[in-house]
Amino acid sequence: MPVEITREYIDQVEEAIEQQNAEFLTSSMADMYPADITTVLYELDTAQSKYVLDLLDPEVGAEILSGLDADVRTNFLKSFTSEEVARYVNLMDSDDAVDILNEQKVQSREEIISFLDNEEKAADIIDLLHYEEDSAGGLMAKELIKVNVNWEVRQCIEEIRRQAEAVEQVYAIYVVDDRDRLIGRIAMKTLILSNDDTPISELFDEDVISIETYRKDTEVVDIMQRYDLEAIPVVDSQGKLMGRITIDDVVDVIQEQAETSIQLMSGITEDVEEDDSVLRLSRARLPWLLVAMVGGLLGAEFIQIFDSEIMLVPAMAGFIPIITATGGNVGIQSSSLIIQTLASKQIIFDNLTQRLFKVLLVALINALIISSLVMGFNLMFNDNPRLSIVVSIALFSVVMLSSLMGTITPMILDRFGINPAVAAGPFITTANDLLGLGVYFFVAHLLLHL
Amino acid sequence: MPVEITREYIDQVEEAIEQQNAEFLTSSMADMYPADITTVLYELDTAQSKYVLDLLDPEVGAEILSGLDADVRTNFLKSFTSEEVARYVNLMDSDDAVDILNEQKVQSREEIISFLDNEEKAADIIDLLHYEEDSAGGLMAKELIKVNVNWEVRQCIEEIRRQAEAVEQVYAIYVVDDRDRLIGRIAMKTLILSNDDTPISELFDEDVISIETYRKDTEVVDIMQRYDLEAIPVVDSQGKLMGRITIDDVVDVIQEQAETSIQLMSGITEDVEEDDSVLRLSRARLPWLLVAMVGGLLGAEFIQIFDSEIMLVPAMAGFIPIITATGGNVGIQSSSLIIQTLASKQIIFDNLTQRLFKVLLVALINALIISSLVMGFNLMFNDNPRLSIVVSIALFSVVMLSSLMGTITPMILDRFGINPAVAAGPFITTANDLLGLGVYFFVAHLLLHL
Structure with missing residues (x-):
């Protein structure tokens, strides 16, 4: 069973490493799953981790290395010679080996x-290195069981015996013709x-869904999810069977996609984690902060045009935050909804006018509620009814405009092949801040000087 | 192969439904995958969809119903009698059947x-209905192949033959003792x-990772991902084999989690999609807009305390947006990073002081850069050096404070069992708007009246 890694155990491991007590390390880790040993390694420094890895069964070591985060792994492998790395790569599935290379x-x-x-592994790896990392070819492994359509079950079982060690999980046996073209599958x-x-x-069953090597990883995810596949064979443009992608690789792609969206939405430009270096973390966060800064300075210059009005009605300044905040929030809500739709592709035909009409209808309801509530509050607690009207008209317009902008921007980005999630973050809030300020001071300028 | 659903085909389908042309519908859909027929149904209204479903092979219908979104399905099934629903449920895997029930x-x-x-299915379903929907018991299916440890391979193959139709994908055969307790597995x-x-x-291989019925679905996801399992057996507290969970169910849980986080981050309170009703969409978006509105009104009241200062230095108002925006952005960046850490659980021991020190160090770098740049800009283009100093000191403090708040809030929420993603959305921006305003006017009050 999986074990709970305790603080005490980590302390013991560190002590054992210091005392070069290999006996304790190998015996205590003999029954542990590679994933649990990985948890231990994450708590050690590079030299300590390498010491432990060298003691382990190379098969276990290969599995640990396959499972590490790319960043952590790149760093870790710097302390290995090429020969040492090769020893582990030899023992990995070809898709994991290629990731590392x-x-x-x-x-x-x-x-x-x-x-x-x-040699067979080396040839497989060299072949796989030709594909783009984010394509079906880049995701696939060469390890699979394929049988010729002219064989009998006996030969098929022989082939499974031959491949049994290389192919860890046999989801299906692929059937090919004499020219190695995929023509079907057989379930175990x-x-x-x-x-x-x-x-x-x-x-054999002729009904097999396959995917071409050049397809994008996101297409692989879509097809495997859509048709509920636990593995998908990959073919070249002639229909020749090249490899297979299993669902665990797809799970990784799904999680990466989700993490990327969340990072884009929160204005972080690099794929960072909390335990990255201080400099890397700062650098990942700075770009959007600078964009927002430029937006903020533009806003400041813009507001200064209305200095004289503010001097006359200083209360005007007080409502700046509610205008910008509402614009930002509505914009993010709208873009997040449209991004979800763009990603799911469930809706195959776009009826743009109808969709925008609906967006505006939703916006209208919320705009009316928010602006009436604020109007009520202001009429009760503030003694400038004209300013109250200005604020509510501005709020109303900001909700409408931000909804529209939050919906259209991701659609335009998507059309140009840019990840639309980028629009649900600081970009939309910065743009909507400026939009909101423009609307507010425009309305104020019109109404306060009637 | 999967087919591309075209606008023309949908038109033909609609026409065929109107003319009751069952012949066209059944023949054109005979070779389509259930998932592709589902795409067609999403383009039709409820009555049309039901007409099509009734024409299809019930096995295909059951698969289509299993694959629908819960919302869509609940609505759709309202037009079915209980007897009709039962006909489809009869043909589903027990876990899908229970989801529908x-x-x-x-x-x-x-x-x-x-x-x-x-009857066997009915008994399985009644049993499964006892478990919480978000527990391992609620996720598992009863369909699996189990063999007694005292059998021979021959009996095992007989058992596979018996179950072959019910168990679509045999990942592994589970081995139990005479008291039905899970003691191992055999690969096909x-x-x-x-x-x-x-x-x-x-x-048989004694090394089998199982999970108890009462565990949370998120724990199931963690364990299956951690140990790279394509299926996991579920046991009761006595170790009796109760069912199994397959990776496709886990993929759904992962995607739901990601969607929930993104919705929480964008301030949408219900699980909505673009094609939900206008009222539902408005209602999902209103709560956070109202919270932000209250925050905005509080901000307005607060700023009005400084009316006289603004009247003297109206340019002060201009820098309100840059202060609030920077606070909001930094807060969201910080919370998104800590939420990622909390979710990954890769770091098992918290060293709180060390972590906060690092957060502050990262904040310090960005705070220095942003506030110096703004200072430079203001000294060059604005003629109030004292105000420039106020703005930069306020910006500096806001970056530091928002980083700290953005980091601590999710940790506190997590400690109290609340999904910390809620803190990465409008909550943190609203709180940081107020924090930013407080700092800005406090600094202004101190420095402008020296």
Whole structure:
């Protein structure tokens, strides 16, 4: 069973490393899952982690390395020679091996490949390195079980025996013709329930969904989710079977997508985590802060045009925050909804006018409620009825305009192939701040000087 | 292969429904995947969809119903009699069946169950209905292949034959003792490579990770991801095998979690989609707008205390937006980072002081950069050096304070069992608006009247 890693255990591990007590480390980790050992390594420094990894069974080490975060891994592997890395890469599934090689500089990548003593694996890896990382080809592994349509069940079982060690989880057996083109699949349970001399041609299911190597990883996710697939075979443009993608890789893509959206929405430009360096964290956060700063300075210059009006009615200044905040919030709500729609692709036909009409209707309801409530409050507690009217008209317009802008901006970005989530963050709030200020002072200028 | 659903096809379908042309519908949909038919149904209204569904093979209909969004499904099924629903539920996996029953009112739930003619399924469903929907028991399906440790491979294959139709994807065969307690698993490939008379006790792998029925769905996700499992057996407190959860259900949980976080961050309180009703959409968006409105009105009242100062230095008003915007942005960045850490649980020990020190260090760098740039700009383009100093001191303090608040608030919410993502949305911007205004006017009050 999975174990709970305790503070005490980490302390013991650190002590054992210091005393070079290999005995304690190997025996206490012998029954642990690689994922649990990884948790321990995250608490150690690089040198300590390497000491532990070197003591472990290389198979376990390979699995630990496969499971590390890319950033952590790149850093960690800097303390390894190319030969050491190759020893682990030898033992990995080809897709994990390629991920690691892609993280290395070109020179050490070549070096590691030259040290690979499993020739079949090396050939697979070199082949996989040709594909874009975010394509189906970049996600796939070469390990799969394929059988010729002219075989019988007996040969098929022989092939499984031959591949049994390389292919950890056999989801399905792929059937190819003499030219290696994918023509169908057989489920393991069909095979197990058939006689040894049944021809594959009588058993296999022609209905197999495949995907071409050049497709984007997001398309892979969409198709696997849509058709509820636990694995999908990957083919080249001639229909030749090239590899397969399993659902665990897709889960990683889904989580990355979600994390990217959330980071874009919160105005963080690099893929960072809390335990990154202070400088990296600052750098990831600065760009949007600077954009917002420029927006804020523009706003300040704009407001200064109305200095004389503010001097006459200083209470005007008080309502600046409610105007900008409402614009920002409405804008983010609107863009987040449209981004969700754009991502789900459930709606296949766009009826733009109808959609915008609905957006405006929703905005109208909230605009009326917010502006009436604020009007009521101001008439009761503030003694400038004309300013109260100005504030409510401005709020009303800001809600309407921000809804529209929050809806249209992501659609335009999406059309140009930019991740629309970028529009749900500081970009929309900064733009809406300026929009709100413009509306507010324009209305004030018109009404306060009647 | 999956087909592209075109506008033309939808038009043809609508026409065929109007003319009651069942022939066209059944023949054109005969080769389509259920997921593709679902795409067509999303373009039709309820009556049209029901007409199409009634024409389809019930197995296909059951799969379509299993795959619908919960909201859409609840609405759709209102036009079905309990007997009709039962016909489809009969053909579903027990976990999907329970999801649908949980969406029904108690009375129709009982009615549907009474119409189920597959008694084993009915018993499974009644059993599953006892578990909380967001627990491992609520996620699991009863369909699995289990074998007794005292059997031989031959009996095991017989059992697979018996269950072959019910269990769509056999990830592993679970091994139980005479008291039905889970003691291990066998991979399909092990079975296929063994002789018929080999005892199971010699083949099975004792190393099986299971989870108790009462565990939260998020724990299921964590464990399955951590140990890279494509399926996990679920046991009761006595270790008795109760069901299994497959990775496709977990993918749904992951996506729901991501969507919930994004909605919370964008200030939308209900789980809505763009094609929900105008009223529902407005209602989902109003609560946070109202909170922000109250915050904005408080801000207005607060600023009015400084009316006389603004009258003297009206340019003060101009810098209100940059102060509030910077506070909001920094706050959201900080909370989004800490929320990511809280969710990943990769860091097992909290060293609070050290973490806060790092947060402040990152804030310090950005605060220095932003406030110096703004100072430079103001000294060059504005003729009030004292106000320039006030603005930059306020900006500096706001970045520091908002970082701290953005980090601490999610941690506190998390401690009290509230989803910390709620803090990364309008809540933090509203709070930081007030914080920013307080700091700005406090500094202004001190420095402008020296």
